Amino acid sequence: MLILHCPCCGVYADETELAPGGEAHLTRHGPGSSDEAFTSYLFARKNPRGVHFERWRHAHGCGKWFHAARDTATLEVFGTYSAQTTEPPKAIRDAIAKRRPGWTWRGIA
């Protein structure tokens, strides 16, 4: 069973307590953007086999959103962090790089 640490209330919650919210760090395109950008924002997903960042809501707990870094091929959890950010914090990136040598965030070390 998947267990994530909620950074908002500090509880270690298992997946029955959480609601998955899909891929994190999407760039939101709205009015004025091109059709391609808008379609991509709405539908296209990375869906990687490996390191993945996603949104979760502590639905049956504090009710707040947070982000998690996970590996979809091994179910390893690298850490969770606040949703009030546009990219994973350095501590999370370091934790992933330590376990997955050579991994970079969107091509940036």
Next chain:
Amino acid sequence: MRRYSAFAIAREALRHHKGWPRAWASPEPRRRYDVVIVGAGGHGLATAYYLGKNFGITNVAILEKGWLGGGNTGRNTTIIRSNYLQDASAAIYEKSRSLYETLSQELNYNLMFSPRGVIMLAQTESEVRGYRRTAHANALQGVKTEFIGPERVKELVPIINLTGPRYPVLGGLWQARGGTARHDAVAWGYARACSDMGMEIIQQCEVTGIRQKDGKVAGVDTNKGPIDCDKLALAVAGHSGVLAAMAGFRLPLESVALQALVSEPIKPCMDVVVMANTVHGYMSQSDKGEMVIGGGADGFNNYTQRGSFHHIEETVRALVETFPIISRLKMLRQWGGIVDMTGDRSPILSKTPLAGCFVNCGWGTGGFKSIPGSGWGMAELMAKGHSPLTDGFSLDRFREGRFVDESVAAGVAH
């Protein structure tokens, strides 16, 4: 190909069964084919089969990372039905169901197709309305289904408990010509027929890259060396996103785990397939007597081919309430498969941004039933550039907002 028949069995019985040839060849890959299909599951093999049968294209290789039919083709719960709401879905699933009816004879391979009937239980008032609507839509589409009352449900499924305290059975959508088939045999039968046409099925051959030239597909790199091709089809279900990334485009897919389980074998007690979508569980009895049980999909991305324990609990809890007789059954096996879900819960059968590259994916939790129809449509799409069966399922429907919205039709992942 040596045909299978009662006479062949008698002949082989007389010579100690030493004359049976291999059902399909396992050659090493050649350097070049007209068409390369990635994924030797049901969809890949059916696409190859109809390319050969309907269009005479037989210089085809089917590449498989693992073993033939070892992905979702061997992991599903073998249900075949076509009671969908939208016209595009009803067309391809009904084509598929009708092909299944004669497929054993056509392939000369016993698929054990059993049109035993499928009931989808209506357990809330909104489901009753939804299924009545589907039954009317099916009547217009030429798909034979009917909405039946609780008495008829009880007649068809004597072991059912109609008066579940939380979700009583209020009726059901009955498709008498739906049913089940032996899932492995579908892959094996198509493989044998493809091999007979001279196509090459290459197992343990993993695609590691997709090569392009002048904006067009040129071939694939594999662990058995590079292979050139004019046309490439990706039929790899849950791993479609990984291959799409190699080809340089993204797909509107999320890969999640879906799991199933079977019980110990018991005496025959249920001769139809029962699906209970509100409570997330469905069950049928296999020819061996095992109760084959499936439930809902996980909500998060997962490539591990394992499911979550709480989904088993939810599914079994719901089914025990619906079928009290199974409450003391022991479960024998549980397994998971990786399904690729689209936003509208309909598949993608389409050209892609890379010319010459086609995708057959997004079947989500309903891929097995659609194998023959999907192969038929994909073959036509690849040979002629479009197909009436697949036109509604193109990739640009997301950009254009032409969804084939089946998530609403079924109410759950199906």
